[in-house]
Amino acid sequence: MERLRSSPLHANISTALDKHLEVIHVVQARRKEEIVNASSRQRQGAPRGQDDRDVFALAMAIQEMSAATRKARTTLWCALQMTLPK
Numbered sequence: 001m002e003r004l005r006s007s008p009l010h011a012n013i014s015t016a017l018d019k020h021l022e023v024i025h026v027v028q029a030r031r032k033e034e035i036v037n038a039s040s041r042q043r044q045g046a047p048r049g050q051d052d053r054d055v056f057a058l059a060m061a062i063q064e065m066s067a068a069t070r071k072a073r074t075t076l077w078c079a080l081q082m083t084l085p086k
Contacts (some may be wrong), residue, residue: 001083009082013075020072023065030058 002009034054 001079004083009079013079016068016072016075020065020068023061023068027058027061027065030054030061034058 034057037054
């Protein structure tokens with residue numbers, strides 16, 4: 001869109017997209033932690049009570065990702081509207 005406009009977009013657009021990417025990385029990290037912890041507990045035969053903390057952390061990360069995704073979509077829509085000819 002910046003190339004179509006021949007000028008940079010507003011800084012908030014880049015900020016929203018950067019935040020979205022950051023939150024995606026957090027969700028990936030939480031999921032990896034959940035998998036590693038679940039497999040290590042399964043090998044040890046530990047009770048499943050600890051799974052709740054991993055699942056809760058993952059759920060919170062997904063909730064943040066959902067909000068960041070909505071904001072990124074809205075931001076990209078605004079950028080498109082600024083890019084289209086009038």
